[in-house]
Amino acid sequence: MKIKMLFEITIIMMLLFCTLPVSASDDVLDIFGNANGDDTIGAEDVEYTERIVLGLDDKTKFADAKYDNEIDILDVTQIELIVLGKENELTFIDAAENTATVKMPIERMVILNTDFAEAIAVIDERDKVVGVTHSMIENNRFFPQLSTVTDVGGWSAPDIETILSCDPDTVCVYAKWPGAEKLDDKLPGNMNIVRLDFYKAETLRIEMIKLGYLLDKRERTGEYITWHDRYVDAINKKISEIQDNEKVRVFIDSGGGKTFGRKAYSTGTGMHDLCVLAGGVNIAEGYVENYADVETEWILTQDPDVIAGLSYKGGYETNNNTLMKAHYNEILSLPGFEHVAASQNDRVHIISNAFAFAPHYPAALATMAKWFYPETFDDLNPEAIHQEYIDTFIGIGFNVSEEGVFDYGQVTGI
Numbered sequence: 001m002k003i004k005m006l007f008e009i010t011i012i013m014m015l016l017f018c019t020l021p022v023s024a025s026d027d028v029l030d031i032f033g034n035a036n037g038d039d040t041i042g043a044e045d046v047e048y049t050e051r052i053v054l055g056l057d058d059k060t061k062f063a064d065a066k067y068d069n070e071i072d073i074l075d076v077t078q079i080e081l082i083v084l085g086k087e088n089e090l091t092f093i094d095a096a097e098n099t100a101t102v103k104m105p106i107e108r109m110v111i112l113n114t115d116f117a118e119a120i121a122v123i124d125e126r127d128k129v130v131g132v133t134h135s136m137i138e139n140n141r142f143f144p145q146l147s148t149v150t151d152v153g154g155w156s157a158p159d160i161e162t163i164l165s166c167d168p169d170t171v172c173v174y175a176k177w178p179g180a181e182k183l184d185d186k187l188p189g190n191m192n193i194v195r196l197d198f199y200k201a202e203t204l205r206i207e208m209i210k211l212g213y214l215l216d217k218r219e220r221t222g223e224y225i226t227w228h229d230r231y232v233d234a235i236n237k238k239i240s241e242i243q244d245n246e247k248v249r250v251f252i253d254s255g256g257g258k259t260f261g262r263k264a265y266s267t268g269t270g271m272h273d274l275c276v277l278a279g280g281v282n283i284a285e286g287y288v289e290n291y292a293d294v295e296t297e298w299i300l301t302q303d304p305d306v307i308a309g310l311s312y313k314g315g316y317e318t319n320n321n322t323l324m325k326a327h328y329n330e331i332l333s334l335p336g337f338e339h340v341a342a343s344q345n346d347r348v349h350i351i352s353n354a355f356a357f358a359p360h361y362p363a364a365l366a367t368m369a370k371w372f373y374p375e376t377f378d379d380l381n382p383e384a385i386h387q388e389y390i391d392t393f394i395g396i397g398f399n400v401s402e403e404g405v406f407d408y409g410q411v412t413g414i
Contacts (some may be wrong), residue, residue: 005045012116027206030093033079035063085216094195095175102192110168113155115198118358122393123217131166142316160186171285198358201273231362239279248372250280251304264294278368314405315354324350324408342394349409360389
C-alpha cells in the first residue's frame with residue numbers, strides 16, 4: 001500500500017511541476033503540510049518531514065500537517081494524502097491571519113462576495129455553488145450561472161436562515177466581512193467558513209493557490225498562475241528599473257468625502273496595493289490610513305502627477321460610461337485643480353471597481369502601469385490581456401472592446 005501511494009505521489013508531482021511553475025514571487029503557501037516553505041505541497045515536503053521525524057532536519061511550522069503541535073509519522077501520511085487530494089481535512093492560515101481547519105472534500109458552497117465568486121469561476125467550480133448574495137444576482141452578464149442560484153441576502157449581512165436552507169458545507173467570505181457576530185456565531189459549528197479576500201493584489205496569487213488545494217483544482221489553478229505570472233512579473237521587472245525619485249506621485253480618489261474634501265485610498269486597501277505594484281507613490285500613504293477623507297487643499301499642495309479615481313458605476317453590467325465620465329469631470333472642476341500637474345498634463349483617469357480587483361487584476365495593473373509610465377509600457381496592451389483572461393478563465397463570450405465600461409480618461413479615449 002505504501003509503495004502504491006508513493007508511486008501515485010510521483011505521478012502527481014510530475015503533473016504539478018508542469019502546471020505550477022516556479023515564479024519570481026516570494027510567496028509561501030501557508031497550508032499546514034508545506035514543510036519546506038515554498039508555494040506548493042509535494043514529494044519534497046514528504047521527504048522533508050520524514051527527515052524532521054528522524055532528527056535530520058529542523059522543525060518547521062507547516063510541517064505539522066495534522067496541526068496537533070507534534071511532528072511525527074501522522075504528518076507524513078497527511079502530506080501524502082494532500083498530494084493525492086485525498087485528505088479529510090486541511091488546515092491553513094486564512095486572510096484574517098487566523099488558523100482555519102476545513103473538512104474535505106468541499107461540495108456545496110455559499111459565496112458572499114463577487115471577488116470570491118470570480119475565483120470560483122476561474123477554477124470552474126461554479127456547479128458547487130448553492131447560494132450567493134444580491135451583488136451576484138445583479139451581475140448576470142458576468143455571472144450568468146451563479147446569478148441564478150439562491151439569493152442569501154447582502155454580502156455584509158446575509159440571511160442566515162436562507163443560507164442554512166441551501167444546506168452548504170462551506171461559506172466563503174472576506175477576511176473581515178461579515179464579522180463573526182453576523183455569521184460564524186449563527187452557523188453550526190461543523191460548517192466550514194473560508195475567509196479569503198481575492199481583492200488584494202499582493203495576496204491574490206497565494207490565495208488562488210490555496211483555493212486550488214481547498215477544491216482540489218491544482219491543475220486549473222496552475223494554468224491561472226502561469227497566466228498571472230507572465231504579465232505581473234514582466235510589469236514588475238520594468239517597474240524595478242525605475243528609480244524611486246523618478247516614480248510618479250498619485251492621488252487615488254473615490255469621490256467626495258462624507259464630511260469634507262475628497263475620499264482617498266491609502267495603505268490597507270486594494271487600490272493602494274495596485275498603485276504601488278504599478279510603480280506609483282500614493283501621496284496619501286503616511287497621511288491617512290485605509291479609506292479616509294482628505295482636504296482638497298492638501299491635494300493641491302501635494303500636486304500629484306496622476307489622479308486615479310475609483311468608480312462603482314462601471315464594470316461588466318453596463319455599456320454606459322456617463323457616470324464614470326461625471327466622476328472624471330467632477331475632479332477636473334474642483335476649485336484649483338486646473339493648476340494640478342495631473343490635470344494640466346491630461347493624467348486624470350478613472351477605473352471601475354469591477355475591473356480593478358479580483359483574479360483579473362493583472363489587466364487592471366497593466367492599465368494603471370500604462371497610465372503611470374506610458375513610454376515604458378508603450379508595447380503593453382491591457383485590453384488584450386483582459387480579453388485573454390475572459391476567454392481563458394471565465395468563458396462568457398464577452399468582448400471587452402465592445403462591452404462594459406472599465407476605465408475612462410485620456411489614454412483610453414473620452
